[in-house]
Amino acid sequence: MDRPELPLQQLHAFVVLAEELHFGHAAARLGIAQPPLSQQIRRLEDKVGHALFHRAPGRVTLTPAGRELLPAARRALTDLTDGLAAARAVGSGRTGTLRIGFAASLALTVLPGLLRTFRHRFPGVRLDIHEMTTAPQIAALHDRTIDIGLLREPPADQPELGFRTVLSEPFVAVLPAAHPLAAQRTVRLAQLADSPFVLLPREVGPQLRDRITGLCAEAGFTPRTAQHAVEWQTVCALVETGLGVSLAPASIRRIRLKGVAFRRIEPGDARTRVAVAWRENDPNPLVAHLLAAVGQDRPDRV
Template identity: 80%
Template sequence: MERPELPLQQLHAFVVLAEELHFGRAAARLGIAQPPLSQQIRRLEGKVGYALFSREPGRIGLTAAGRELLPAARHALTHLAQGLTAAREVGSGRAGHLRIGFAASLALTVLPSLLRTFRERFPAVDLDIQEMTTTPQLAALRERTIDIGLLREPPARDAELGFETVLTEPFVAVLPASHPLAAQRAVQVEQLADCPFVLLPRAVGPPLYDQIAGLCIAAGFTPQVAQHAVEWQTVCALVGTGLGVSLAPESIRRIRLEGVAFRRIEPDTVRTRVAVAWRKNDPNPLVPGILAALNQDPPGTP
């Protein structure tokens, strides 16, 4: 047998009358006249199938059925109030769930200040932070498995995704500390022509890879890649073992590894672009919130 649904308005009237045990006072609390209150109670009793109140001249009381229903009615009303509050918080962007993809190197620059500012403004938001390189981030945004991406060298334009530059930075040479060029304050890119290179695979970030290759080509040579590594920290670690040299975004020098030296390069004419990416027309109200947090607290702010 299907159980009848109990309208919340009737439950509210029932709880108030159970607390007041007086139709006049209960009606005044509810802001309604006494006859509509009596009708709501009668409809509720009709759905339950039993009287909820005993009625005697000058007084009313809860029946056994009424006493049984009261805690459940209070729980239902409280649960509804909590649900409405949570819905308002999520709808306003003050709460909810936000999934952020980020390139590992941005944990050294953009990510810490962004998360600090966002946490201060939206402490009730549940953040899911996932480390991934640029190409997987673009795919994850399109597949809706992340909401925001922090990546390097985004596409110039995209019909589905929006991009905003948050940081630009130059490149530096990454050298074994024992390398003769490490004794110099700056390195000419052409001085690296005969060195094996350790680089990220082109597939994980084609524009960034092409920038690095372009620096070498402009200096008159094509980099000879001896080893690939997916993360910059691994690139630096392999350089430190003597496997080769690399060119990397300047923020990579914050990775402090024994046996690795970072030197500025000449000519210093190319900048790598860090951007935030999002789906255009994304209904998640937290997306504008994190974009505002980026604008409020510039990347790298201590």
């Protein structure tokens, strides 16, 4: 691609003159005097190397060369004006695409409200939503596959990423309805020591997993993992079948299953945090916009 060394004004003058076919009128439309317009056209013709207009007494006509150039000139000008407008729209964050990764469980809590407020404020922005667990979200942020992550237990060792807590919620015990402890309103953690656990595999979210096993450790035992499941939906389903118990963020109570009971735990100060994550120094204005929306969208705490 070589660089055609033309001032765009000349092209614009050319297009206008091609429409008016009258130097005086075209100059008026361009807001300049007639002699400068003659110069512009002349310079352009010099650069092309051929006449673009045929000046007959009384009428100005396009030459074949001019007719050939006209559509290209028009296209170039509209391409540029449109491109500039689009770039400005994207630059100001009025339009564009924001790619968001989110943990499946958040589809029940923070995600809907967040999307609603954002879409309301930026209707021109397309949101690409990808369900993914915590660890892949971190990787995808680094990959620039997503721009925003919505995850649990933000990891600490991520200097290039920013995190902001959106929600902090307690843990609950997840029990089969038939489990003896389901009769209590509150379950002490130590009481779960002997039950098999259904847990998330460590790979999908090391922080949350470690958090849970840490809670158990504080209560004096190491949970025995009977089964792994990647989604909380599945965890609850497995608990319902009696395969074991679990510890989960309170918001998963929204998953209603007849055979599952959720109970507060003792000690009750253990909380898990949901955070938005983004690349520090991400120039995308939509990221800033979303973070601002997060600041104002304070969804119902569970």
